[in-house]
Amino acid sequence: MNPNLPYLLLIALIPLVGAAFVLCGTENTKKFIPNAWAVAILTIVTDLILILRAFYHIKTGYGNMQLSETYVWWEMPRIELTFAVDSFSLLLLLGVFLAVLVGMWFEKNYHDTCKPRIVFALFFLTSLSGFFMAADVFSFFIFFLIMLLPLFMLIGLSGDIKKQAAIFRFMLYNLFGAMLLFAAVIILYNHQNHSILLGDVSSVKLREKGEITLWLTIFVAFLSRIPIWPFHYWIASVNAALKNPLVFVVANLMPLTGIYGFIRFWPNTVPDTAAFCLYFLEIIGVISMFFIALIGVINKDINYKIFAFVTVYYIFFLLGIFLPTDQFILNLGFSLFAFLLIFAAIASLTAYVENALERENLKPLGIFSYMPRVSLCLAVFILAAVGLPLSAMFVNNFVVFAALLDYNIISALLALVALSLAAMSLLREFFLRKSPAPYPADTARCLDIAPPDLCFFLSAAAVLILSFFNPLWFLRG
Amino acid sequence: MFLASANLYSFLPELCLALALIVQILAFFFRKNVTPKTFYTIAKFALFASSLTAFLFYNQDFGNSFTNNEYTTLFKLIMYLWAWACFYLSLKWFLSQDKISFRFYALALLILIAFSFALSVNNLWFLWALLETAFLLLVLLLKTNADEEGNLTAMTFFYSSLPFSLCAAWGIFYLSQLAGGADYSLVAAALKNSSMNFYLFMACSALLVNMLFKIGLAPFHFLMPKIVSSPCLPVSSFISFIPVFAYYAILIKMAVKVFAPVFVHFQEPLLIFAVLSMIIGVAGANSETNLRRIFAYVALFNLGIVFSELAFFDVRRLYGSFIYLISYMLALSGVYTLFYALKSKGDYLNNLKDISGISLAKPLIAAAMLLCLISMLGLPPMMGFLGLFSLLNGLAALREYWLVAVILAGKLFMAYAYLKVIKVVYFDAKSITLDRVDKGIYLCLFVNIILTTAAAFNPRFFLAILRNFLN
Amino acid sequence: MFNQLVAALIPLGLLAFLFQKNRMQRTWAALLFVAFFSVVAFSIASFGFESNPKPFIWKWIVSPVINVNLVLKYSPDLDGVAAALFLAVGVALFYNSFCFFEKERLKVAGLAIFLLVMMIVLISAQNMMQLLVAACFIDVLAFYLINDMPAKQKFVFFNLLADMLLMTALALFWIKSSSLNFNALPLFAKNNPYASIVAAFLILAAMMKSGLFLFHDAFLNLKNLSFQRNMLLITSATPLAGAFILYKFMPLMVALKWTEPLIFFAALFTILWALVGTLIVNNMHVRILYFNMCVYGLLFACLAAQYKTFLTFLPAALMCSLVTTIILVLPVIAASNDAFLSHYGAFFNKMKFTACLSLIALCLEIPVWYHFVTLNLNLWIIIALALRLIVLAHILGCIYLGKKVADDKVWSLLRNPHLFYLIPLILLSAALLIFNTDAFSCYAAAFTGIICLVFISRPFRFLNPCLSNSFIQNAQPVMKFYYFLLVLPLTVMGRVLWILIDFLLIERTLLYALQRIVSLLVCCSQKIHAQLKIGGVAFVLCGIAVLLLSFFAKEW
Secondary structure, X not given: OOOOOOHHHHHHHHHHXXXXXXXXXXXXXXXHHHHHHHHHXXXXXXXXXXXXXXXXXXXXXXXXXXXXXXXXXXXXXXXXEEEEEOHHHHHHHHHHHHHHHHHHHHHHHOXXXXXXXXXXXXXXXXXXXXXXXXXXXXXXXXXXXXOHHHHHHHHHXXXXXOOHHHHHHHHHHHHHHHHHHHHHHHHHHHHHOOOOEHHHHXXXXXXXXXXXXXXXXXXXXXXXXXXXXXXHHHHHHHHOOXXXXXXXXXXXXXXXXXXXXXXXXXXXXXXXXXXXXXXXXXXXXXXXXXXXXXXXXXXOOHHHHHHHHHHHHHHHHHHHHOOOXXXXXXXXXXXXXXXXXXXXXXXXXXXXXXXXXXXXXXXXXXXXXXXXXXXXXXXXXXXXXXXXXXXXXXXXXXXXXXXXXXXXXXXXHHHHHXXXXXXXXXXXXXXXXXXXXXOOHHHOOOOOOOHHHHXXXXXXXXXXXXXXXXXXXOOOO | OHHHHHHXXXXXXXXXXXXXXXXXXXXXXXXXXXXXXXHHHHHHHHHHHHHHHHHHOOOOOEOOOEOOOHHHHHHHHHHHHHHHHHHHHHHXXXXXHOOXXXXXXXXXXXXXXXXXXXXXXXXXXXXXXXXXXXXXXXXXXXXXXXXXXXXXXXXXXXXXXXXXXXXXXXXXXXXXXXXXXXXXXXXXXXXXXXXXXXXXXXXXXHHHHHHHHHHOOOOOOOOHHHHHHOOOHHHXXXXXXXXXXXXXXXXXXXXXXXXXXXXXXXXXXXXXXXXXXXXXXXXXHHHOOEHHHHHHHHHHHHHHXXXXXXXXXXHXXXXXXXXXXXXXXXXXXXXXXXXXXXXXXXXXXXXXXXXXXXXXXXXXXXXXXXXXXXXXXXXXXXXXXXXXXXXXXXHHHOOOXXXXXXXXXXXXXXXXXXXXXXXXXHOOOOOOOOOOOOHHHHHHHHHHHHHHHHHHHOXXXXXXXXXXXHO | XXXXXXXXXXXXXXXXXXXXXXXXXXXXXXXXXXXXXXXXXXXXXXXXXXXXXXOEEEEEEEOOOOEEEEEEOOOHHHHHHHHHHHHHHHHHHHHHHHOOOOOOHHHHHHHHHHHHHHHHHHHOOOEHHHHHHHHHHHHHHHHHHOOOHHHHHHHHHHHHHHHHHHHHHHHHHHHHHOOOEHHHHHHHHHHOOOHHHHHHHHHHHHHHHHOOOOOOHHHHHHHHXXXXXXXXXXXXXXXXXXXXXXXXXXXXXXXXXXXXXXXXXXXXXXXXXXXXXHHHOOEHHHHHHHHHHHHHHHHHHHHHHHHHHHHHHHHHHHHHHHHHHHHHHHHHHHOOOOXXXXXXXXXXXXXXXXXXXXXXXXXXXXXXXXXXXXXXXXXXXXXXHHHHXXXXXXXXXXXXXXXXXXXXXXHHHOOOOOHHHHHHHHHHHHHHHHHOHHHOOHHXXXXXXXXXXXXXXXXXXXXXHHHHOHHHHHOOHHHHHHHHHHHHHHHHHHXXXXXXXXXXXXXXXXXXXXXXXXXXXHHHHHHHHHOHHHHHHHHHHHHHHHHHHHHHHHHO
């Protein structure tokens, strides 16, 4: 690797270049959609290679930021964009790119507004990459804010949201969090007169009230991204209504940004004065998990069930972050990596099935009888999702869960109940679709995925299963 | 003789404009087959000449009453450049509507001359006269190609301003009596040595309120939305930009040169006005469906933000409010350029509903609208973010955290209005067919977007120059 | 030996999976059975005599937080269990090769081989993580083995819960004792206040997996599967895993006073429920399942009463379970798959050989159990064993003796099943005979006589009316209990919370309030700006008032 190459900047910019390529294409030609799709896939794969390469050039561990790159954006006031990575952020990047790759896979079948969707998805990837690679508070905030626009456009363009008011609430709600973080960043910046590295935020000494206000602001900003009660309502009403798999995946990556925010600041950076928030956050987290899991059980919409499952897991990871030690952060990272791939695959395949049902005007009961390939793929991912040992999530969740039990057994047990409920509700939908079909075989024609799609999803499953056999890979030695 | 000729250089920019005006008059009366392009061409060359001469002779003074420096030159350049863009776009309008453009260009040039002079004068009476002249000319401009309602609005504007002008005149009279002259330096010295009493306060307030009424800050804003939305598009675009720059620059100059000793008394009222502007701007923008009115309220909101920093009047913090103003104006000029592009069957579109689904027919126009609105919202990496950050940084340095919170809350509420427009443009079904857009408009849009994004990606070069000028 | 066996079986299983053929399935399945038999025999022959076999150790997880090795270590204690497993899988593979109503022979064969591999991994586990992983993999394999959707669903739900409980217990143990090894159990039990919680979770998990009373519904739902699949599931899959898991944790249970009585009573209730079920249920497949449920009840009772004999008790129980299953399946096959006991009777006229063989096989179980009686087996277990045999004898009597009630068509086709169906029974009976020659005694002989008497007299005939009672046959009291105790309250709570919080509190209160405030602001703005004259004057006056107020405030 050339040490002079702006490696991290490349990882962030490559999706943008891909977006530009797609933007320049003429939508009226027949080959546009396959070409645009191919460009998007190629872009993501290129970035995946770069990320994997980056793993070999860093020392493993959490908090040890490496491959640092600094770019001066503005001199007065001085704004620098600093990028650096550690194992944790690279893991998340890998998981995110894989998730978007899976979400992008079926995009070639959706011809309506395909171009802007691909463009904004790649733009979202750029902003998310920048966010995970941000090493200072300013870069962190900038990318935290930038990603809202492509998300808004993606959700609006998918055209599935029946109540447009839901998109506005969702967007304003996320902007609210971003504005809070903006205020906190300005206070920090002003205090030091320059941007602060993420790890050094704890060195900023404010008065007690100021510190509490500052950290509360930051926490609320991060919480606004996570569907935690009472903030779940806006996010739920949008996420659960998204039918396009790529948009669903992207929208459900947003809570990850809130979780990542907590990971970077908790527990070492947060001062003791603000640590009292922990109890409230834990209580709210556990209540939210339980509440959302219950609603997932009673709600008949499969999208809501997937959303409930995703949310419950995100909050579980959040509870893991709130542990008073960062010993288990890398385990969280590995678990998140597997989780992202799992949920993206489930979302994509489910969206494919739902679209097929809508197109053919069929009911979901027994549909998998005519979709054995989809059924096979979904079975693997759902079994991995519910916690069976088919992915890195198994061992790493075990470790995190054990730590939670040690810290607070009641909240851990409640979390377990919520996870079980979410898993059961997902399984129930799966079995409903696997029941014997009530309609004759020729009613459902050619619904199943094509062999290349099957290969792709089986490859994703193979990655998942490989991650089980080597759940803490590259930590060896 | 040599000294007198050297001092005349200080008037060159204004002289160029005046010369252009004369040529225009002559062309209008004596040239056969005059077209809007004729007047535009004359105005264009005049602006080019004015800009060049303003740049070259940036430090030429004419005695004590008329001074040029980097500060005045900067704003003159800004006004000329913006006027140039405005004239170019107006040409497209006049050509498409097949209307006579002489009145517009002539009045606009006259207004530019008046503002240009007002920027450089150092005498309160001269300033008053020039500003009132400019105002009168603005009223006449409002009547250009106006319908009955437009005429009524113009006259209402005129009559409404009379009390303010008269009060301002009284204020200047009082101050000149106190100082023994109306020169800035004399008045400043007098204010420094006098203690604040009721009459002195009212005199200063009269001047301030007159300026605030003309710039359109709340609570003196009530006619502004109508003034911006009623006249024809060229007039509307001219009024939205040029007077704002002029009054902003003049206000700062007055605050520095004249009212520095007493400005602290106006801090709280200005803050209240600023916050009120933000609130009214937000409420108005969210309630309107007329495009120009929406952006008129957006302008009010952003003016409120600018004045929130100006209220403290820390010379070191002026840079922040200026960057914010520039960034916001760049974005607004992009929006106004788009107004020139939104035409259906020869009629320019005014309503929000009319532009639904234009992203399908005119993706470039829609994308430009999106970029401009992002910049207005303050999202990175657009220039608007830099402006917002600069301003908020300044307020945070002054420990005015509550104001930072108010501004951010206002941005959040204003975001709803922006999102509404984006939603209509991108997510709603197409309602009408748009006419072909002139290539010149695309060119303007392109330049605008390049300025907004290039400045954002590499702000150091552009903003360093501005900073040097302001310093 | 285990590592070599696993290494040989895995490719065999993969072959079965990957090269699934629709044509000549029986041939391929038979070949696979032969290959399996050869591999097992070869492994035993080549490596079974090593005195100190080298274990296979794979450093699976190496990290600062957790270190786990996967170990395949042979131990002489496990001889009996391993042999029973090989036998069970072998018999299942044998039946899989030729029984005519199986359509996915190779897939079943592959799954059977993988189940065996995972069971080997489970029984040779030296640490809890290996145990947990193996148990979960067994669940996954069993999931794929079940080809009936309702059964699959129930199976997954119960076993998922069991796995969650198991994982919770192990996680709690690990974090409190910093160890995943079994030898840390006694110390944990003594010193740690969480020992009871861990024990409770483990007991629940084991009971769910093994299908004990209250958790037996998943077990009984396997009734629609083919018998070789059932055989595999019962003898080489999750229920066995559950029992073995509990065995591994018995050092912890023994240290706590309350666990053994609890397990014992649960086991006894299970045996009682199972025996009653076998007597009143009409469906033969369900009866088979009840009998096997009884076996697992016995296993748990053995664990509670004298767990140190478990490793010898288990193979005997598995063998007898196999024998019981085959004995009860043979009449079903002979009766052209008519599975209702109420249609059976006087089969002896047409199936003399099968009837005699079944009775002999049943009687040959007695010495096996007598051997344990001589080892001071718990009295209640002895009673339970005896009752089980008596009930089995009664059922056999009902099948082979009595009045003919079968359908004419069934009766006309009724004959001894093909020899291939009888070979495993013959071989198992021979094995029972050979390995228990020293267990014959007068008590065993006397009990054999009782069994024969029961076979002839069929003393529980008074319960026969229950066979035609649809209420009893369709009743699912436990499921109803769960529904009203768990499912319904959760559903109601979910709906109430959704309506109360999401709808009323957030949508109708918070959001509505926000919307109203914004609408009010917008409305006021519109109204004020509509009236230019009044509004304008008001605004100006307001501005002037602000200026004046600020001046006077400063003055004061």
